[in-house]
Amino acid sequence: MKTQFRQTFGRAVKFGLIGGVVAIFLCLVGIVEIFGKRSLIEGLVSLGHIMLFLPLLATGYLTAKRASDQAQMGKTGLLLAGILSGLLSGGTLALFMLVGSLINIRAMFIHASPTLYDMLTFGRGMAAVWLIPLAGAILGAVGALFRLLPPRIQQPAMRGLLGILLVGLFAGLVRPLLIARPGWPEALGRYLFSETGLTQAGALIAFVVTSGVVVVWSSQGKTLQANISRWPRASRLALRWVFFGMAFVLALALPQFSGPFIAQVIVLISLNILMGLGLNITLGFAGLLDLGFVAFFAMGAYTVGLLTSYGEYGLAHLSFWAVIPIAIFVAFMVGAFLGLPVLGMRGDYLAIATLGFGEIVRLLAGSDFLGKWLGGPQGVIGIQKPCLGFLGPVLGVGFPRICHGWELSGPKEIYYLAVICAILVAFIATRLRDSRLGRAWMAIREDEDVAEALGVNLIQTKLLAYMLGASFAGLSGAIFGTLVGSIFASSMQLMVSINVVCLIIVGGMGSIPGVVVGAIALIGLPEAFREFSEYRFLFYGAALIAMMLAKPGGLWPSSIVQRELHLDEKTEPGPKNASTTSPSVK
């Protein structure tokens, strides 16, 4: 009993200190201040306060959770442990503020501003610094109490609060859409959302709706699923088609009511899905880690730029539709060209060599050496938009031509092009995966030597993986070129390649729906939160780490990889060595 007691409170102290350090970190990095400008619930609490309170709340909750999981403590004991950890978190924060008020740390930490101190003391000045430990203790107690709630209440309450947070975060996106439409949408928008966040009524509705859905689903969801699985096969298929149909209609109508910004975000997501599907072939299927994938994207973009631009560097003024196959072909051939030298390399040598290729392409494109043809740092500008209709005059390609028909002039129109291409390529990728070639790729991924012994032609198979992957990226680059209307070498950064690798891993290696989910999570979310753009990479980085710790298989792992992993677990008991059981790149 005594050791349990000591353990619990020792852990409370540890968690409390960690929570305090995290809170100080959030303050100094500026998140608390900048999120303080956005209110979550009008007049009650700002996002900044949430950011500040979250670690304190979490310490209380985690302390209680660990204690109740591992030691049989009484309820008062848990509560006390929660209070202790919250108190310590708050105390650490208060200590930091006292230090901050004595020495001027602002010369170093630019965010240690008076606004921050004001926020931390709830606007009462440094004399009220004792409020923070008090608030910490209360929050710690709340966290611990939350843990003590029966799970039946705990889960819906948690989801409900999360619902408020999500709706509040997206308020900045949704509100303008609703307000822009007179009539009931405008009234609804004004009722639910305030200028900077949710109204109190809106928050209540968000909470009730989310927790209601959770309650209903947890009580009825299983029976519903069981019912559907008892349906005949034909009607289950029909249900699936109905869902697809609804999604299709929704997708078709989306840019019409969402406005150009969201359309642009979706185009970017689709372009990244295209690239992701391409890299999914090289990396996900064939297991060849390519960190220079942007090279192929650049090929597609520059091909479109040079062949359609009516700017200085345009070589011809072909129609966009005629250039797309050329762009794909160019990327395909460059895939072969860059793939051949690295055929013999494995693992990380391959990664770094491809990284080198990517950088060489970018540097060459931006240099004065090729500047005569590619525009150097000024880039290729004035790229023609795709035209549905006829490009007149028909004859002669040497001068700008005018589109008679429907010109896909902005993100709202290119949206359709990008989404259709993404769906098409996803279909092709699925068929490739299930083909003989796809199985050969996976054999190479699992073990090159065994695959070769079984009669897989390594050179041909690997090269095809490079070339097909490259051609998808080329298509993506082509659409990017026409979307932006200008191409600069500086947009072909290593970051692009890294992003694509990340989205594949986050989505789940070798999984095609995973690529879609990964692109939405890694490209869509950061784009949607542009107002916190200063911090998007901070969250991005933290999310990548958290994701790898929590779900290393990805958000939507491929069923094949999953099956193999489970087989591994059954056939190989005992400690595993990363290099022997790794299902991924060797």
Place this chain on the structure above:
Amino acid sequence: MRTTLTEKFGEVAVVVFLWGFRILVVSVVVIGTILTIRAGKYTGAQWMDFVIFGIARGSIYALIALGYTMVYGILRMINFAHGEIFMSGAFSGYFLANSMSQSGFLDKNPVLAILLAILLGMAFSTGIALLVERIAYRPLRKAPRLVPLISAIGASFFLQYTFRGFFGPGIYAYPNIKVLTGEWNIFGVGILKMQVVVAVAAFIMMAVLYILVMRTKIGKAMRAVSESKDVAALMGIDVDRIIVATFAVGAAMAGAAGVLYALMFRQVNFFMGFVPGVKAFTAAVLGGIGNVPGAMVGGIVLGIFESVGPALFLDGLGIPRPYQLQDAIAFTMLVLVLLFRPSGILGERLTTKKA
């Protein structure tokens, strides 16, 4: 086994292509060099400058590369956040150097002050690296290979933007150290003092590290763990402790490199770790990844090629502003080394399972 005609043809085509590629690059280098030397645009002193600058910068690359190569040797993992460890060392060194320069200490005792800045940079970098290892890498020891890589990329972003949040996106100028401005005249050639000091300091650090790895008990344990974790554990080595020690040593080198780099280029910025990080990783691969002397050689070779290359190879070919292609030379050289000698300059050939 029967090979079909097309397969045979494919293999021949690949070989022809690869040799064509090699011959092309080598002939570009040779022709460029001959033309440049015949044109005589640069004097001997200028070439000397290029080389010294290359050695100074290369020795910094080498210091960073040591961290990459040691961690790779033990964990077979690209520590993508290493460039940010380097950056954090430079930042902490900056704040110390700045306060010392304001109090006048820097001008009175420049040697001590620089030493202090380097020590602080090393300590701070080590702290950050240990935190990163504890949070982002250790739980993933047994995960598939790409998982820690992504986690490392995440850590890299996180650190970059943490520093941006703490200190802002601006560029901080390192204080000027009066003793180290100007040139020393050696054999009639003027050499910037700063470059000499940086290179010498880096070489001393590398020598210390080499002795640590080759002569001490913990170095022996590191080498044992990098051979085989399981066997090392059977021999009574605490593998986790050795991994932590490896991260610490690598980070200390990177921290020192950060301060030296900042002394030489006189500015720090939250993004400064990225490019040197990539270059240093290139250097590590160039020398043979997992190989400690290899990282040193790779770094210096890379530094020299980068600084001499544009003038020597490209200028003669009539390429305008060859310095824009400095990084391209570094990466082309990397690809070439991997083509000619896939295991790096000093690397032993890794078995396929290891690579």
